[in-house]
Amino acid sequence: MKQRISILLVLLLLLTMPVASASCVEVTEMRMEFQEEDAVFTVYYDIEILPKIYIMAFGGANIVPEVEAQFASFDKDDVTIERLDYERAVVVVKNVSYYNKGYYFHNPHKLGITIKKLVVDPPDSLPRIYLNTNVTPSLYYKDGPELNNTLPPHNSILADF
Numbered sequence: 001m002k003q004r005i006s007i008l009l010v011l012l013l014l015l016t017m018p019v020a021s022a023s024c025v026e027v028t029e030m031r032m033e034f035q036e037e038d039a040v041f042t043v044y045y046d047i048e049i050l051p052k053i054y055i056m057a058f059g060g061a062n063i064v065p066e067v068e069a070q071f072a073s074f075d076k077d078d079v080t081i082e083r084l085d086y087e088r089a090v091v092v093v094k095n096v097s098y099y100n101k102g103y104y105f106h107n108p109h110k111l112g113i114t115i116k117k118l119v120v121d122p123p124d125s126l127p128r129i130y131l132n133t134n135v136t137p138s139l140y141y142k143d144g145p146e147l148n149n150t151l152p153p154h155n156s157i158l159a160d161f
Helices: 002-020 049-058 064-069
Strands: 025-035 038-047 079-084 088-093 097-100 103-106 110-121 128-135 139-142
Touching (some): 038 049
Parallel strands (some): 025 110
Antiparallel strands (some): 038 088
16 A cells, blocks of 8 residues: 555656756856857756656656757757756757858857856867856857867767657
């Protein structure tokens, strides 16, 4: 009898988790790196324990909308979640910069929320840190071989949604 009650409680918990998971992702930091015209964002976040259990059981599709909401100002067809795990997501956004005479120019883009810490890492200079911002900075960077292969090689779970 106790076993049946525990199974029912777990099932009830799992059925209510999609509703309870709204706003379960707290973005702590975002890193922005460039790959020619594209940007690679690594979004670091904390997830509450119950939604984390749900994600372990059923996959990360539930937090995808919360991650995508950070990039609502970009063209939806240009945003791709490359990797997703319990601590971070790697998102590639196409065409955030444009090329002209040996330089790439990046105009500011609004983000979905205010980010506590945004680290912008241009390929031709040191990383820049922006605190409590909701927009990417205006900047330019040189064209060169150092722009290739900037997708972080983290051992994270591939997006499975």
